[in-house]
Amino acid sequence: MSVTTKEDQTKQQLPVEELDTVTIRFAGDSGDGMQITGTQFTSTSAIIGNDISTLPDFPAEIRAPAGSLPGVSGYQLNFSSRDIHTPGDEPNVLVAMNPAALKVNLKDLEAGGILVLNTDEFTESNLKKAGYATNPLDDDSLSGYRVFKLPITSNTLKALEGSSLPFKQQERCKNFYALGLMYWLYDRPLEPTVKWVEGKFSAKPEVAEANLMALHAGYNYADTTEVFTNYYKVGKAKIRPGKYRNITGNEATAIGFITAANLTGRPLFYGSYPITPASDILHELSKHKNFGVKTFQAEDEIAAIGAAIGAAFAGDIGLTGTSGPGIALKSEAIGLAVMTELPLVIIDVQRGGPSTGLPTKTEQADLLQVMFGRNSECPAGVVAPATPADCFRMAIEAVRLATKYMTPVFFLSDGYLGNGSEPWAIPSMEDLPEMKVSFRTEVEGFFPYLRDEQTLARPWAIPGTPGLEHRIGGIEKQHITGNVSYDPDNHDLMVRLRAEKVERMKQDIPDLEVFGKPEGRVLLLGWGSTYGSITTAAEQLQNRGVSVSSAHLRYLNPFPKNTEAVLRSFDHVIIPELNLGQLAMLIRAKYLIDAASFTMVKGKPFKVSELIRKVEEYL
């Protein structure tokens, strides 16, 4: 540790408690830098070998009025010496930088949990903005918690005395002070953050210095004042050996698609229009032009997909990304891609809806939209990553299926996956699939809609290829020739062929895996970002000896071959979803299985305890 040995001496005299899992939530005003505090605590914990899972929670407004309830930004992380899958149900620790942050978050803190409060911000005006009639620091409303009242702002300013930074900027370093406090309490090293700060602010050494001074000051304060009477250790988790990095779902999505395009041997073209929570994918992709990635910020959602389809026609890997409202706008163009049988991947980072809904909150309510939200019979493949890191793998899968079957495939992520992060076991290049694409060049025997027997894919013949000049479009195609055709029997045939093509992806996707015994009383079936809570709930129930297994669908159209067999091996199938039962509807319709739907639409993930209670009803 870079801090002096004195601290270690002080610490040695204090009792230490070993914990296996801790959930901390940092909360403050959106200008308070809580996202940085959270991500720093996360990377440091990951680096020292904990398993981690995070949940950032920011307001929809960029800067709501300072100190107001809508302006509260939070970052929750769960770190553990065990293998964990969720950011934790209830925080054990809440760091609240102002009264509004306390007000918004206190209800989630576990009974008896640790509450660290920045007393400097509990001013009359801030209390009023947060709607407190009396100061909670003075009444007994916090008596059920272990409260630490600390003057974080003034201590930070004291530590920065003599700094050349303007007052406002000095004040802003308080998030690093809070981070220092928490590093002490949970026995984390400061080096990773020191390194990060030095790198991040290399152009502004005064800022770097001030932040580091605040970080050390927070750490030393905890150490010398003995404000905390004990400290905690959380040991290394037993994680599969390998090389790791912490990654958010949106980052994993972006680099997954770059990798996928690279594996096909074709450049990636990304057409997108800014929208929360998908914009980070555009930002990330636009940084990687040296991979030949072309990012096109279009004038609207329709142009974004139009350009991606045009690029696919001309031989690029066409990709477009958005959230639910954007999918609604893109529907007609998706129909055209289905009709013209071009490979295209559509990212939907779902958010709360309908309409503008809850832009920064998560939901899984676009499943039926991506399945059916277009005119006529318009099937498309659908894959859904289960965790932030899984976005990498499923991005590759989406491109593999789209290019092999020559048809659009949805990549159905959500806000929780996109913004959440976890350690990612970096794959080795050999683990990645072989998926080079080839274009039709042979003139002899070429017909635009002559299909591959196995996949039913039509040939990908791109402009620039001599002798293969042909026309495609949205009017029904004649089987094989691709000429315009209004013939009734031909239309019937083509509708069925397009559906059959998507169905045949089945031969190319892995079986549905069961976590736990392959048969028994209850199966928890999920998809998408509920993976963490479902798996944890199943794990905890299995540890109690309950006959529960879980399975997670990462391929939603088509379903894996063995899906029905898996479902029929259990007395009860419960399908928890953050919608009103969309997967349940599909499963019941397709397999006539009396699956129970368990739903919640609050803009946030399930708590493990909620799932456990639900399962208990079926035991």
Next chain:
Amino acid sequence: MMRDESFIAGIKEDMSTNGEKTNGANGQTPVKLTRKDFQTDQEVRWCPGCGDYSILAQVQKVMPELGVPKENIVFISGIGCSSRFPYYMNTYGFHTIHGRAPAFATGVKLANPDLQVWVITGDGDALSIGGNHFIHALRRNIDLKIILFNNRIYGLTKGQYSPTSELGKKNKSAPMGTIDYPINPLSMAFAAEATFVGRSMDIDPKHLSMMVERLAAHKGSGFLEVYQNCNIFNDGAFKSFNEREVRDEKMIYLEHGKPLLFGKERDKGIYINKVKPEIVTVGENGITIDDILVHDENTLEPNLSYILGRMQYPEYPVPMGVFRAVQKPTYEQMLHGQVSKAISTSGAGDISKLINAGETWEIN
């Protein structure tokens, strides 16, 4: 942000080499193509007598002259009568959705800048449902050759008024006459900073083919409005000024560097009084040829072209020709320039490096 002047200068230097490869590039012997090579076996389904036939014929006639191999040509359209056009061109073609052709064309051009990409659209397609894409394709200066068939009516949906229909026109959806003020497509193109803006008409094949050639030769977003007669739903929409007998007096042909003269005797001209065009006669009221506005396609500021573009029948003779043709770096050149720059500064992308980037740690 500051403009990156050296970057833009670099692009300007590249401009002569970038763009679609000409026929016979790569050392092959150029193959002489004919109009027939650009015809397809598809039966043309426009109404007999429709102005679209003439436009198709002129485009097919011009194509072999361009020296671009036909596999490098792509025609992209939206929805409407005119948008059937790609089916009749033996090149690559994409008949897309209503109003969005410029978006699809953008993707095609960005994926492969060597392609010559044409957009065929109509007044409803480009100016109503597709107004947004039309504006943005033009302002990006992406090298698309957009031909708008303006018949001032919805043909394919059988006769409703369009955004260019004259106020008060009676039709299927406005039996008492339209109460929508029409839009001027050229004004929109100037406002969107299109680098090439021209106008022609179906019934002047010679002029039309010349304009198509000019459009083809332009590097950057190019827009050609073609007055096209819909003999079924809006017959004779332009005949009051564009029929052969009246044309000389009621239209004016723009020629770069030449004074704007018209009339049988070519004695009438356009004089700009402050910002208002006036029709004057050379030799009358002390007007000499030096008072007549000299047409300049190449001025960067589109103000004068804009004034000309707004001259309408019956107040003024209707201008035909190239209003504006200026050079600016194109979008695809700048995009591919950024890709090359990223490769030269950071090295060609390496997936292993990408996935191993950032803070990593080993678990043993």
